[in-house]
Amino acid sequence: MAYKISERTLAEIDRLLKIYPQKEAVLIPALHEMQKEAGWIPEEAMDALGARLNIPYARVKGVVTFYTMFNRLPMGRFHLQVCRNISCHFAGAAGMLRHLEDKLNIKEGETTEDGLFTLSAVECLGSCGTAPVIAVNETYHENMTVEKTDRLLAELRAENNSD
Ligand code: FES
Numbered sequence: 360m361a362y363k364i365s366e367r368t369l370a371e372i373d374r375l376l377k378i379y380p381q382k383e384a385v386l387i388p389a390l391h392e393m394q395k396e397a398g399w400i401p402e403e404a405m406d407a408l409g410a411r412l413n414i415p416y417a418r419v420k421g422v423v424t425f426y427t428m429f430n431r432l433p434m435g436r437f438h439l440q441v442c443r444n445i446s447c448h449f450a451g452a453a454g455m456l457r458h459l460e461d462k463l464n465i466k467e468g469e470t471t472e473d474g475l476f477t478l479s480a481v482e483c484l485g486s487c488g489t490a491p492v493i494a495v496n497e498t499y500h501e502n503m504t505v506e507k508t509d510r511l512l513a514e515l516r517a518e519n520n521s522d
Pocket of ligand 1: 442445448490492
């Protein structure tokens with residue numbers, strides 16, 4: 360079945376097209392809007408967006424594949440993104456990533472069976488001064504430690520249970 364872009368996203372794409380007449384310039388912000396819908400971007404969605412912007416599917420897919428912020432698989436409710444670049448690496452990010460893998464019983468790139476957590480190692484999050492950094496969806500958690508990751512997981516579980 361063909362992917363149906365939501366009315367909200369279509370309206371946002373139209374708004375962006377008025378600001379940026381070049382369709383290529385709209386591609387990345389439009390992909391962000393589409394990702395907000397389901398937390399990831401299926402192949403059919405790339406196809407639908409390409410048709411809407413008159414940009415070849417291969418070009419859309421190339422952009423989605425290039426940027427790690429775009430998800431090509433369904434995500435857990437909380438996407439834990441552990442920065443692995445140099446500042447975070449020297450501040451202990453690798454140990455935190457291993458700790459999270461153990462605690463969640465998944466490997467980097469996987470989602471817990473309950474669909475609650477997806478764990479990723481990502482490139483620099485642009486907050487090197489507060490390394491190590493873990494982003495949970497759009498929110499940064501800075502100056503992290505193993506102990507703080509345990510508290511963070513507990514808080515996220517509590518948040519999920521309260522909904
Ligand atoms: S290296 Fe981790 S935020 Fe820059």
